[in-house]
Amino acid sequence: MKFNGYPVAIIIVCLGIGVLLLSLFNIEVAIEPYSPVPSPIPDTPATPQPPSPPPALTPTPGGLRVSNQTDSPVRVALLHQAGEGNVYSKPAHWDFAPGEGRTQGLILSLPDRDLRLRPGDIVVAFAQDGSRQYWGPFVVGETAQPVLDSETQEWRLMLTR
Template structure:
Protein backbone atom coordinates (compact mmCIF):
# COMPACT_ATOMS: atom_id res chain seq x y z
CA UNK A 1 0.00 0.00 0.00
CA UNK A 2 2.85 2.35 0.84
CA UNK A 3 4.38 2.01 -2.66
CA UNK A 4 1.02 2.88 -4.27
CA UNK A 5 0.86 6.14 -2.35
CA UNK A 6 4.47 6.90 -3.30
CA UNK A 7 3.75 6.17 -6.96
CA UNK A 8 0.68 8.40 -6.83
CA UNK A 9 2.64 11.29 -5.31
CA UNK A 10 5.54 10.94 -7.78
CA UNK A 11 3.16 10.69 -10.73
CA UNK A 12 1.28 13.79 -9.69
CA UNK A 13 4.50 15.69 -9.08
CA UNK A 14 5.77 14.84 -12.55
CA UNK A 15 2.44 15.57 -14.20
CA UNK A 16 1.94 12.03 -15.45
CA UNK A 17 -1.53 11.88 -14.04
CA UNK A 18 -1.01 8.42 -12.52
CA UNK A 19 -3.83 7.54 -10.20
CA UNK A 20 -4.63 4.48 -8.17
CA UNK A 21 -8.01 3.01 -8.97
CA UNK A 22 -9.37 0.39 -6.60
CA UNK A 23 -10.09 -2.92 -8.30
CA UNK A 24 -13.59 -3.23 -9.67
CA UNK A 25 -13.91 0.44 -10.61
CA UNK A 26 -13.50 1.66 -14.15
CA UNK A 27 -10.76 4.13 -15.01
CA UNK A 28 -12.02 7.55 -16.00
CA UNK A 29 -11.68 8.20 -19.71
CA UNK A 30 -9.67 11.12 -20.98
CA UNK A 31 -11.57 13.14 -23.56
CA UNK A 32 -9.95 13.15 -26.98
CA UNK A 33 -8.46 16.40 -28.21
CA UNK A 34 -10.51 18.03 -30.93
CA UNK A 35 -9.05 17.80 -34.41
CA UNK A 36 -7.50 21.06 -35.59
CA UNK A 37 -9.59 22.96 -38.07
CA UNK A 38 -8.07 23.57 -41.47
CA UNK A 39 -8.57 27.03 -42.88
CA UNK A 40 -9.39 26.74 -46.56
CA UNK A 41 -7.32 28.74 -48.97
CA UNK A 42 -8.86 31.29 -51.26
CA UNK A 43 -8.95 29.44 -54.63
CA UNK A 44 -8.57 32.74 -56.47
CA UNK A 45 -6.08 34.26 -54.04
CA UNK A 46 -2.40 34.98 -54.65
CA UNK A 47 0.64 33.80 -52.68
CA UNK A 48 3.93 35.62 -53.42
CA UNK A 49 7.55 34.68 -52.66
CA UNK A 50 10.35 37.24 -53.09
CA UNK A 51 13.47 35.09 -53.50
CA UNK A 52 15.48 37.99 -54.89
CA UNK A 53 18.09 40.12 -53.14
CA UNK A 54 16.16 43.30 -53.98
CA UNK A 55 13.20 44.95 -52.32
CA UNK A 56 10.35 44.72 -54.82
CA UNK A 57 6.94 46.20 -55.50
CA UNK A 58 4.23 44.00 -56.99
CA UNK A 59 1.50 45.83 -58.92
CA UNK A 60 -1.88 44.36 -59.86
CA UNK A 61 -4.13 45.70 -62.61
CA UNK A 62 -7.42 43.87 -62.19
CA UNK A 63 -9.82 43.62 -65.12
CA UNK A 64 -13.17 45.32 -64.87
CA UNK A 65 -15.38 44.77 -67.88
CA UNK A 66 -13.46 45.98 -70.93
CA UNK A 67 -10.98 48.04 -68.89
CA UNK A 68 -9.02 47.86 -65.66
CA UNK A 69 -9.59 49.00 -62.09
CA UNK A 70 -7.23 51.36 -60.32
CA UNK A 71 -3.95 49.53 -59.62
CA UNK A 72 -3.00 48.19 -56.20
CA UNK A 73 0.48 47.29 -54.98
CA UNK A 74 2.40 45.47 -52.24
CA UNK A 75 6.05 45.95 -51.21
CA UNK A 76 8.34 43.06 -50.23
CA UNK A 77 11.71 43.08 -48.48
CA UNK A 78 14.52 40.94 -49.94
CA UNK A 79 13.74 37.28 -49.26
CA UNK A 80 10.32 38.04 -47.76
CA UNK A 81 7.99 35.06 -48.00
CA UNK A 82 10.85 33.05 -49.48
CA UNK A 83 9.70 29.60 -48.31
CA UNK A 84 5.90 29.40 -48.12
CA UNK A 85 5.08 32.71 -49.72
CA UNK A 86 2.78 35.37 -48.35
CA UNK A 87 -0.94 35.30 -49.02
CA UNK A 88 -2.03 38.71 -50.27
CA UNK A 89 -5.22 40.55 -49.43
CA UNK A 90 -6.79 43.93 -50.03
CA UNK A 91 -7.88 46.48 -47.42
CA UNK A 92 -11.49 45.75 -48.41
CA UNK A 93 -11.07 41.98 -47.95
CA UNK A 94 -9.86 38.94 -49.84
CA UNK A 95 -7.93 39.28 -53.08
CA UNK A 96 -9.37 37.47 -56.07
CA UNK A 97 -7.32 36.98 -59.25
CA UNK A 98 -9.16 36.37 -62.49
CA UNK A 99 -8.00 35.53 -66.00
CA UNK A 100 -6.78 38.64 -67.75
CA UNK A 101 -5.54 40.41 -64.61
CA UNK A 102 -2.01 41.77 -65.02
CA UNK A 103 0.85 41.51 -62.49
CA UNK A 104 4.15 43.43 -62.77
CA UNK A 105 7.00 43.47 -60.25
CA UNK A 106 9.96 45.83 -60.14
CA UNK A 107 12.87 46.47 -57.81
CA UNK A 108 12.79 49.43 -55.45
CA UNK A 109 16.58 49.71 -55.07
CA UNK A 110 17.29 51.60 -58.31
CA UNK A 111 18.71 48.54 -60.13
CA UNK A 112 15.96 48.84 -62.80
CA UNK A 113 15.10 45.13 -62.57
CA UNK A 114 11.55 44.13 -63.32
CA UNK A 115 9.52 40.95 -63.74
CA UNK A 116 6.54 40.62 -66.02
CA UNK A 117 4.10 41.67 -67.15
CA UNK A 118 2.32 38.46 -66.24
CA UNK A 119 -1.22 37.95 -67.53
CA UNK A 120 -3.19 35.66 -65.20
CA UNK A 121 -4.30 32.51 -66.98
CA UNK A 122 -2.25 33.27 -70.12
CA UNK A 123 1.45 33.68 -69.27
CA UNK A 124 3.72 31.15 -67.53
CA UNK A 125 3.37 32.99 -64.20
CA UNK A 126 1.53 33.03 -61.85
CA UNK A 127 1.01 29.27 -61.57
CA UNK A 128 -1.51 27.00 -59.87
CA UNK A 129 -0.93 23.47 -58.66
CA UNK A 130 -4.60 22.56 -59.15
CA UNK A 131 -8.01 24.01 -59.93
CA UNK A 132 -8.84 24.74 -56.28
CA UNK A 133 -5.37 26.00 -55.38
CA UNK A 134 -4.19 29.56 -54.91
CA UNK A 135 -2.23 31.32 -57.61
CA UNK A 136 1.52 31.42 -56.82
CA UNK A 137 4.08 33.94 -57.98
CA UNK A 138 7.72 33.19 -57.18
CA UNK A 139 10.22 35.91 -58.03
Protein backbone atom coordinates in the same frame (compact mmCIF):
# COMPACT_ATOMS: atom_id res chain seq x y z
CA MET B 1 11.00 98.63 -38.49
CA LYS B 2 11.98 96.20 -41.26
CA PHE B 3 10.20 92.79 -41.60
CA ASN B 4 12.57 89.85 -41.87
CA GLY B 5 10.83 86.89 -43.57
CA TYR B 6 13.63 84.34 -43.11
CA PRO B 7 12.23 82.70 -39.93
CA VAL B 8 8.81 82.27 -41.56
CA ALA B 9 10.35 80.84 -44.73
CA ILE B 10 12.46 78.39 -42.70
CA ILE B 11 9.40 77.17 -40.79
CA ILE B 12 7.43 76.67 -44.01
CA VAL B 13 10.30 74.75 -45.64
CA CYS B 14 10.68 72.53 -42.54
CA LEU B 15 6.94 71.75 -42.51
CA GLY B 16 7.05 70.93 -46.22
CA ILE B 17 9.99 68.56 -45.73
CA GLY B 18 8.18 66.91 -42.82
CA VAL B 19 5.05 66.31 -44.92
CA LEU B 20 7.19 64.94 -47.76
CA LEU B 21 8.96 62.50 -45.42
CA LEU B 22 5.66 61.31 -43.96
CA SER B 23 4.28 60.69 -47.44
CA LEU B 24 7.40 58.74 -48.48
CA PHE B 25 6.94 56.33 -45.59
CA ASN B 26 3.20 56.00 -46.23
CA ILE B 27 2.36 57.17 -42.73
CA GLU B 28 -1.24 58.08 -42.24
CA VAL B 29 -2.80 59.71 -39.22
CA ALA B 30 -6.40 58.81 -38.49
CA ILE B 31 -8.44 59.97 -35.53
CA GLU B 32 -11.35 57.74 -34.64
CA PRO B 33 -14.12 58.71 -32.26
CA TYR B 34 -13.76 57.23 -28.81
CA SER B 35 -16.75 55.39 -27.43
CA PRO B 36 -16.11 53.58 -24.16
CA VAL B 37 -17.88 50.26 -23.80
CA PRO B 38 -18.66 49.22 -20.24
CA SER B 39 -17.46 45.72 -19.46
CA PRO B 40 -19.55 43.54 -17.16
CA ILE B 41 -17.88 42.39 -13.95
CA PRO B 42 -18.14 38.61 -13.58
CA ASP B 43 -19.74 37.30 -10.38
CA THR B 44 -17.49 34.25 -10.20
CA PRO B 45 -13.73 34.16 -10.46
CA ALA B 46 -12.58 33.35 -13.95
CA THR B 47 -10.89 30.01 -14.47
CA PRO B 48 -7.86 30.09 -16.71
CA GLN B 49 -8.54 28.71 -20.16
CA PRO B 50 -5.88 26.93 -22.17
CA PRO B 51 -4.62 29.06 -25.05
CA SER B 52 -6.45 28.40 -28.26
CA PRO B 53 -4.37 27.41 -31.28
CA PRO B 54 -3.85 30.09 -33.92
CA PRO B 55 -6.34 29.95 -36.77
CA ALA B 56 -5.17 27.91 -39.72
CA LEU B 57 -4.51 29.90 -42.88
CA THR B 58 -6.78 28.38 -45.42
CA PRO B 59 -6.02 29.10 -49.03
CA THR B 60 -8.40 31.38 -50.87
CA PRO B 61 -9.44 29.96 -54.24
CA GLY B 62 -8.20 32.42 -56.84
CA GLY B 63 -5.95 34.18 -54.32
CA LEU B 64 -2.36 35.21 -55.06
CA ARG B 65 0.66 33.94 -53.11
CA VAL B 66 3.97 35.73 -53.81
CA SER B 67 7.46 34.53 -52.98
CA ASN B 68 10.34 37.03 -53.17
CA GLN B 69 13.42 34.85 -53.57
CA THR B 70 15.65 37.78 -54.49
CA ASP B 71 18.04 39.88 -52.43
CA SER B 72 16.17 43.06 -53.43
CA PRO B 73 13.19 44.85 -51.97
CA VAL B 74 10.38 44.31 -54.47
CA ARG B 75 7.04 45.96 -55.27
CA VAL B 76 4.31 43.79 -56.80
CA ALA B 77 1.55 45.66 -58.62
CA LEU B 78 -1.80 44.34 -59.83
CA LEU B 79 -4.25 45.63 -62.42
CA HIS B 80 -7.45 43.81 -61.54
CA GLN B 81 -10.31 43.60 -64.03
CA ALA B 82 -13.40 45.39 -62.78
CA GLY B 83 -15.78 44.08 -65.42
CA GLU B 84 -16.15 43.23 -69.06
CA GLY B 85 -14.22 44.84 -71.89
CA ASN B 86 -10.74 45.58 -70.48
CA VAL B 87 -12.03 47.80 -67.67
CA TYR B 88 -9.61 47.72 -64.73
CA SER B 89 -10.12 48.80 -61.15
CA LYS B 90 -7.70 51.02 -59.25
CA PRO B 91 -4.22 49.41 -59.23
CA ALA B 92 -3.03 47.78 -56.00
CA HIS B 93 0.53 47.13 -54.85
CA TRP B 94 2.43 45.32 -52.11
CA ASP B 95 6.03 45.73 -50.98
CA PHE B 96 8.30 42.83 -50.04
CA ALA B 97 11.57 42.92 -48.15
CA PRO B 98 14.52 40.97 -49.61
CA GLY B 99 13.72 37.26 -49.27
CA GLU B 100 10.29 37.88 -47.73
CA GLY B 101 8.06 34.87 -48.28
CA ARG B 102 11.05 33.04 -49.75
CA THR B 103 9.96 29.48 -48.92
CA GLN B 104 6.15 29.36 -48.72
CA GLY B 105 5.19 32.75 -50.13
CA LEU B 106 2.76 35.26 -48.66
CA ILE B 107 -0.93 35.51 -49.47
CA LEU B 108 -1.86 38.96 -50.75
CA SER B 109 -5.04 40.69 -49.67
CA LEU B 110 -6.94 43.90 -50.32
CA PRO B 111 -8.30 46.16 -47.58
CA ASP B 112 -11.86 46.33 -48.89
CA ARG B 113 -12.50 42.96 -50.55
CA ASP B 114 -11.12 39.48 -51.18
CA LEU B 115 -8.36 39.24 -53.75
CA ARG B 116 -9.30 36.71 -56.39
CA LEU B 117 -7.36 36.75 -59.64
CA ARG B 118 -9.16 36.16 -62.89
CA PRO B 119 -7.75 35.38 -66.31
CA GLY B 120 -6.67 38.65 -67.91
CA ASP B 121 -5.57 40.36 -64.68
CA ILE B 122 -2.10 41.89 -65.01
CA VAL B 123 0.70 41.45 -62.44
CA VAL B 124 4.09 43.15 -62.60
CA ALA B 125 6.96 43.36 -60.11
CA PHE B 126 10.07 45.50 -59.90
CA ALA B 127 13.02 45.92 -57.57
CA GLN B 128 13.07 49.05 -55.45
CA ASP B 129 16.82 49.19 -54.91
CA GLY B 130 17.73 50.97 -58.13
CA SER B 131 18.91 47.78 -59.86
CA ARG B 132 16.27 48.16 -62.60
CA GLN B 133 15.20 44.50 -62.17
CA TYR B 134 11.62 43.82 -63.15
CA TRP B 135 9.39 40.81 -63.68
CA GLY B 136 6.44 40.66 -66.02
CA PRO B 137 4.11 41.89 -67.08
CA PHE B 138 2.29 38.66 -66.35
CA VAL B 139 -1.22 38.14 -67.68
CA VAL B 140 -3.07 35.71 -65.44
CA GLY B 141 -3.97 32.54 -67.31
CA GLU B 142 -1.95 33.49 -70.41
CA THR B 143 1.73 33.77 -69.40
CA ALA B 144 4.01 31.27 -67.65
CA GLN B 145 3.50 32.99 -64.30
CA PRO B 146 1.58 33.15 -62.05
CA VAL B 147 0.97 29.41 -61.88
CA LEU B 148 -2.32 27.96 -60.61
CA ASP B 149 -1.73 25.43 -57.81
CA SER B 150 -4.14 22.57 -58.53
CA GLU B 151 -4.41 21.55 -54.85
CA THR B 152 -5.13 24.95 -53.25
CA GLN B 153 -6.51 26.72 -56.35
CA GLU B 154 -4.19 29.66 -55.51
CA TRP B 155 -2.14 31.52 -58.05
CA ARG B 156 1.58 31.47 -57.17
CA LEU B 157 4.12 34.04 -58.31
CA MET B 158 7.79 33.27 -57.62
CA LEU B 159 10.27 36.11 -58.14
CA THR B 160 13.86 34.96 -58.72
CA ARG B 161 16.98 36.56 -60.20
